[in-house]
Amino acid sequence: MDAPVPELAARAARCAEPLRAANDLLLASHIDADGLTSAGIASTALERAGIAHDVVFEKQLDRDAVERYAAADYDTVFFTDFGSGQLDVITEYDAFTPVIADHHQPAEADIEYHLNPLLEGLDGGSELSGAGASYCIARALGAGRENVNNRNLAALAVVGAVGDMQVVEGELVGANAAIVAEGVDAGVLDASKDLAVFGTQTRPLPKLLAYASDVPIPGITGDRNGALRFLDGLDADLREDGEWKTWAALDTEERRTIVSALVQRAVRTGVDTSEVEALIGTTYTLLGEEPGSELRDASEFSTLLNATARYDRAAVGLAVCRGERGAPLDAARELLREHRRTLATGVNVVREVGVEREEHVQWFHAGDRLPETVVGIVAGMAMGEDGVDAGVPIIAFATKAGAEGSVDGNPDVKVSMRGTPRLVERGLDLSAVASEAAAAVGGDGGGHEVAAGATVPAGRESNFVAAADAAVGDQLNS
Known part of the structure; x- marks a missing residue:
């Protein structure tokens, strides 16, 4: 074998x-x-x-x-x-x-x-x-x-x-x-080229396009009404029994119609050619799972699992991974709904606390207003917000729940860092940045090139930002 x-x-x-x-x-x-x-x-x-x-x-x-x-x-x-x-x-x-x-x-x-x-x-x-x-x-x-x-x-x-x-x-x-x-x-997996956005199995088309922020398209991304107008203007029947279809429910010709129109809109509104090409990627479909469910698509499945773990219900996620359905899957879906509500709140928190800009990084501090387990995801989502530069790594801080005191008896601080694949291509390695910057302030960090994290003593956040800013500058300018 x-x-x-x-x-x-x-x-x-x-x-x-x-x-x-x-x-x-x-x-x-x-x-x-x-x-x-x-x-x-x-x-x-x-x-x-x-x-x-x-x-x-x-x-x-x-x-x-x-x-x-x-x-x-x-x-x-x-x-x-x-x-x-x-x-x-x-x-x-x-x-x-x-x-x-x-x-x-x-x-x-x-x-x-x-x-x-x-x-x-x-x-x-x-x-x-x-x-x-x-x-x-x-x-x-x-x-x-x-x-x-x-x-x-x-x-x-x-x-x-x-x-x-x-x-x-x-x-x-x-x-x-x-x-x-x-x-x-x-026979358990299909890998094929398709529209590379999150939610193709479960989101109705207007929501799918409005929430697809990886390749921002003016007049559609972040604009539910704009997405509705775009879809209504296509020569295709995209509703069934009065309800918008999901991408997974479309036939090949309907998908081709939408992709062609999206590409034309992107080009017409000045989206970079390389970003337009990123609209299409390889999607991974779990053939043993029910069509139209979160488990059918690898990306949606992983999001469901993240929701169980981030709310201390890892056993639920394990049960789903081991093939249990029924009550474990119902519980996972409820946790996903809670997760989405938390993330929506998180984006509002970022707007309220504001994102500060340094030379090579940007950052915000959520304090205890966001769970440490989701602040990294919120940081990634914030990169699509007005006033946040999607071409600059972002650092997010949140107070660690139940942590022992560090400086002045305050709890330690969780750090989450997010970049983009394009920045990684230019030399960004947030794992190295997190490790170096955390060590400089008496903390511990690591992770991956595009996403990393650390735990640092409270009161040392500005020092961490300074060290990270210098490290990112060295990487991107070398």
């Missing part, structure tokens, strides 16, 4: 060995969409292999969490979507055998059972996500077992990669692309 990512095949096979031999196994994972799909893939593969296990989720893997695992008498702990960056802490404990499937920058320590694309020269920010790393081990767990090759878990790995913002110029690349090919071959 061929490995999905040949470079990682030997590591995956080694990592599978202690998992098969475990008597008391704990699966520990991160809580974002990539972490939830990582756990879903791992848990499903373990169950299929007859390996009993418990599952826990963490917002952040730290010493306290590792100490809890060591004290709980597990002989093996399987870390997914984190662990590499905490190797120095994990290796201090010999109470359990650690197995790690991750894609973040490893710390300076070595363990025997460690799968990470960076260790084999693959890019963990764009070529393989945590879910992809878990998928490699899942395939190894299924090797040699009749009718259990775990290839049908490729669809979840794609959801994780999309949720981790690993789409490059409209499609997944590298090892992610190899996993896509496996999913297509297994």
Whole structure:
């Protein structure tokens, strides 16, 4: 049975060995969409292999969490979507055998059972996500077992990669692309060129176009009435029983009509040619899910999962990843509705507190008016707002809930940073910026090139901004 990512095949096979031999196994994972799909893939593969296990989720893997695992008498702990960056802490404990499937920058320590694309020269920010790393081990767990090759878990790995913002110029690349090919071959995934905007499965057409901000089109983006006028002016029947259709419900000719008109409008209103081309990208459809549902599209699926995790309901997201529907899916949908209400409030908060501009970055401080778990998403949304420069990285601060005091007894501050793929092409690496700027003020940071985060002591925000501004300037001007 061929490995999905040949470079990682030997590591995956080694990592599978202690998992098969475990008597008391704990699966520990991160809580974002990539972490939830990582756990879903791992848990499903373990169950299929007859390996009993418990599952826990963490917002952040730290010493306290590792100490809890060591004290709980597990002989093996399987870390997914984190662990590499905490190797120095994990290796201090010999109470359990650690197995790690991750894609973040490893710390300076070595363990025997460690799968990470960076260790084999693959890019963990764009070529393989945590879910992809878990998928490699899942395939190894299924090797040699009749009718259990775990290839049908490729669809979840794609959801994780999309949720981790690993789409490059409209499609997944590298090892992610190899996993896509496996999913297509297994009949669980379709990858085809289509309109590359969020909400094609669930949003009515006017809402779909008005909310599609990746490629802003004057008179349509952010303008519900403008989107209605645009659609009403097309020579196509886009309603059914008096209601606007979704994109997924359109036939090929209706889609072609809308795309052609969108391109013409974009060109006529001065949208850059490269941005016009970005209207079309590869979409990833989960063929086993109900058409018109959030689970049918990889991007919408990942958003649903993010909503469960960000409101401390990771178990709901895991249940959905493991194929449970009914009550878990209903709960996830309600959390998504709550999430959207929070985000709408968040954009208003940004308008009220205002965005400050430095030479190379811009920033805002939400204080305790936004949950730390959503401030990064709000920062990304704010980049489409009036008065916010979409071509400049944005930094968002929020007070960490329940954090211990730092400066003057105040809680620590959560930092979220967002850029754009175009800035990354110019040399932006927010992971390096977050790490450098946080270290300069006594905090800790990291992440990915296009999105990163940090925790810093309260009262040091202006120093963090200054350090980040200098670091971004160095990257973009080098």
